[in-house]
Amino acid sequence: MNHLIPLPASLLPTQLEFQLGPDTQILVAPATPETLRVSEFLAAALRRATDYALPIVPDPPAHARDQIFLTLHDDSTLGAEGYELNLTPDGVFLRAQTPAGLFYGIQTLLQLGAPLSAQEPKTWRAATGSIRDVPRFAWRGAMLDVARHFFSVQDIKRYIDWLAAYKLNRLHLHLSDDQGWRIEIKTWDKLATIGGSGSVGGKKSGYYTQDEYRELVAYAAERFIVIVPEIDTPGHTNAALAAYPELNCDGVARELYTGIEVGFSSLCLDKEITYQFLEDVIRELAALTPGEFIHIGGDEAHATDKTAYTQFIARVETIVEKYGKRMVGWEEIGQTKISARAIAQLWRGEYGAQAIQQGAQVILSPGKHAYLDMQYNEQSPLGLHWAGYVEAQDAYAWDPATFSADIGESNILGVEAALWSETLLTFDDITFMAFPRLTAIAEIAWSPQAARNWESYRQRVAAHGARWQALGLHFYRSPQIDWE
């Protein structure tokens, strides 16, 4: 009914619905610790919206009406993260090969449903239909810079909740930079105690203890998000150089740095203690990291000799591999010899071809589309603009497969939205920069290119704005979107 001209004064397509009832149960088969945990995630969300008990029933004997069925079954076309979701007036049927697939189907179900709080008892309903869904890219990431300013465990958890809601599966934490070091390293404790005491402008310093970090890793993993820790090397290292004089070529500790210039610091690549330092840090990070990736930075090493840089990256990859992880680095590592297991993260797009020629895959984080710290426009109160102003449409309207002539779909591991924090102090600052651009990158990473277009996105995100508003999320009311 949606193509009529002229538009009728009032138009109501026939709509069938599934509605929760007082006897609705959540049936799970097979019942495993993971499927039960995922079911509990759904039950908790629906209990918040309704007055119903919504018990979880493991391995139910038979089907009944008005229930929600979560089932693991073999269907190789759904892959590791896909799902099928069928909503009928008589029940909701969610099927996947993996708990992750069930989890993403639940995110979809929760977006589809609307709580009905005007009536008693509070209930919940969703339009009927069927969805079959698999992600385009395996790496659907968000990077958060906690080095320029520190953000609390609580803030990171709240951000993780939003990443999960939009089906992102990587949280890349930029844990060290010139201004601060944010992760406790037991063998080099002053990294955190001295290096962690700095920040841009001297505000919002701090660090995560290893226990806190493990808590974050577990919280993310429950939401099928892998935390990718980054220790930036050999540049962007002033905080470490301030904590330990022996890491400097001249043996003199640097001052803590509170500015925002880049490219002036470097580890001393001639000293063997530098590699001992790196091995200790990477070993401890690897022990904290169930995920397969360690990010070693490698960007903007302007104060490092080019030949020394090349040898350095090779040696660092050896250390990362020794502890069973894959090396991720910013695109500059493409200039050096890297293995086919390495991953180059493009931010300007200069060295992607060199990485690909070595068999490596790339993650796309182009500054002009995916840098969430870029100002939306000249009036934006937060952010920088060295890559230009990035409005919502700039973040949305690009295709990874045509981003560069050198980079084909199969070379692309995924897409990541990067949020640097030079100008950000609070959780509200983070979300103001992230929404509605993070959701744009999430859709680029998940949805088939042919299915998506800006007009459709701008209309859908307007409905999300109403939900953000209701949940108290601070976001940018882009004038490109007709917010509801």
Added chain:
Amino acid sequence: MNHLIPLPASLLPTQLEFQLGPDTQILVAPATPETLRVSEFLAAALRRATDYALPIVPDPPAHARDQIFLTLHDDSTLGAEGYELNLTPDGVFLRAQTPAGLFYGIQTLLQLGAPLSAQEPKTWRAATGSIRDVPRFAWRGAMLDVARHFFSVQDIKRYIDWLAAYKLNRLHLHLSDDQGWRIEIKTWDKLATIGGSGSVGGKKSGYYTQDEYRELVAYAAERFIVIVPEIDTPGHTNAALAAYPELNCDGVARELYTGIEVGFSSLCLDKEITYQFLEDVIRELAALTPGEFIHIGGDEAHATDKTAYTQFIARVETIVEKYGKRMVGWEEIGQTKISARAIAQLWRGEYGAQAIQQGAQVILSPGKHAYLDMQYNEQSPLGLHWAGYVEAQDAYAWDPATFSADIGESNILGVEAALWSETLLTFDDITFMAFPRLTAIAEIAWSPQAARNWESYRQRVAAHGARWQALGLHFYRSPQIDWE
């Protein structure tokens, strides 16, 4: 399901349908000549799309499944043109107060349905839902200039078919101008035989006999379209001045004019024969016109003395009223004394306030939005651009109620798309200029302002483009629209 972010790879809302079957009947109650004729219009369209007989059953004894029910019933909220349309899997229920309301409901039903010709027998289906619909404005017009170039009875009928499909209800024919006179007047027969032999460039001349004109009036009326005849006075009269020397102040017949300049001709307002001429023409036009309106032009009388113009318009309105009609004139009549029954048609918007102060209503045909003869852009092969280039969005994205601070919703009788034909020779030329702008004006005239927006229109009109293409309609593939 249409707000998900990220968009699923595949998404299918549950869809219910009404489908025609071999036993489907069209049931009509009460059966009157008009309701039966309207039913036949529907039956004919559906028979063309299917293999079914679709008999019309007057005043059926009882309801049955799979039928289409057309019913007149009292519901004052539907007014003279509104309708209710309910499509269920078991039947289609169309209700209105008037045959016109049924006719507009049928237009909606025909847009909703899709023929299924791939299968045997050919059938037809439409998604279920309910619509309640009344027009915003009583006057939903299209003006066609047949004076600069003549268009055949057949061409006019084809244009009427398209006007009806988009719920327009006025066809304003510009029957005379400097270049040609297009309607037979028995008492002044040389108007047609001499005045009708001219045209822009000397191509496509001619006139309608009174019998042909009556045929057009009847054809339009069957589609609930009132034909509004315009004889342009006192300027734009060179064709009449060429036919009759006595209408000129100097008693000398003018040459036929084939150019496109305006504003050089004038009836001789000092001669009593001029008023005899006008009375004869208006009397014969009124006799041919069951509708309540006679359009007397009145625009661009640059060769007429201002005081004489004022007295002239008053005298012409007296004649129009004498024959039981309401005077419509271009906005310049707002400068003169007119009755509250008169209607001023705005094209520049200068004299609207003066007309309204006298109690008259206005029709909006602003050049920069509603003049379909304006070029779409600098490359347009047809059209002029004195009012600017008018792309699809320019035609669509304006609101009559905010067009002028002096003109409120209640002052506006309606909206009319004007198509002047200086550069148009063929039916394809007409439709190239009309589509997709005529449909934009049709929506402005019919649909509530709050319901409509450009993004929605551009998506809907893309689907219509596919239908236009299939039906061989020549139209402008505006780059603003993602044509299907």
